[in-house]
Amino acid sequence: MIAQGISGLMRPLLSGLSVSKIRFVYLCGVTEQHHPPGKQGSERGFSSTHKLQDAPGESSSADQVTVHFINRDGERLTATAKEGESLLEVVVNQNLAIDGFGACEGTLACSTCHLIFEKDTFQKLDAISDEELDMLDLAYGLTETSRLGCQVCIKKSMDGLTVRVPMDVSDIRRQLEVGKQSKQ
Secondary structure, three states, rough: HHHHHHHHHHHHHHHHOOOOHHHHHHOOOOOOOOHHHHHHHHHHHOEOOOOOOOOOOOOOHHHHHEEEOOOOOOOEEEEEEEOOOHHHHHHHHHHOOOOOOOOOOOOOHHHHHHHHOOHHHHHHHOOHHHHHHHOOOOOOOOOOOEHHHHHHHHHHHOEEEEOOOOOOOOOOOHHHHHHHHHHO
């Protein structure tokens, strides 16, 4: 009887949280906020990922960090990030032109947010989890300084950070799209 009561109380809470939101809250220690369905981000490349996080009001420039991404074409993309955001969130929230980035929306179910760091920066990052290592094993172009962008959270000390997107990506959606085009 008590278990049914607790289950009834928890169901509305759990139904409002997806796995990616729960994992993000745990990883970066940021509180989840809800928005009406009409306020989601625009579409990007192969990704169906919508804007992952909105902060109330504008952040002051003191709370912001500049991050540079070198995309697959060698183009340098510069974004402003908030402390606590993951690099995946920076790409999605800033709508950066990196095709296929973040297919699983940060749930550690793919390696499409694979990034390559400079050696000195890599050594300063938080410890890598076994789950992240498992996903990195599936990444193309793996290096000794590879990490998943969904697992690296921005800190003020990262201001001016430059990361490189590998040339290739393991994304089944590309194979499916090519298959659809060849049938037409």
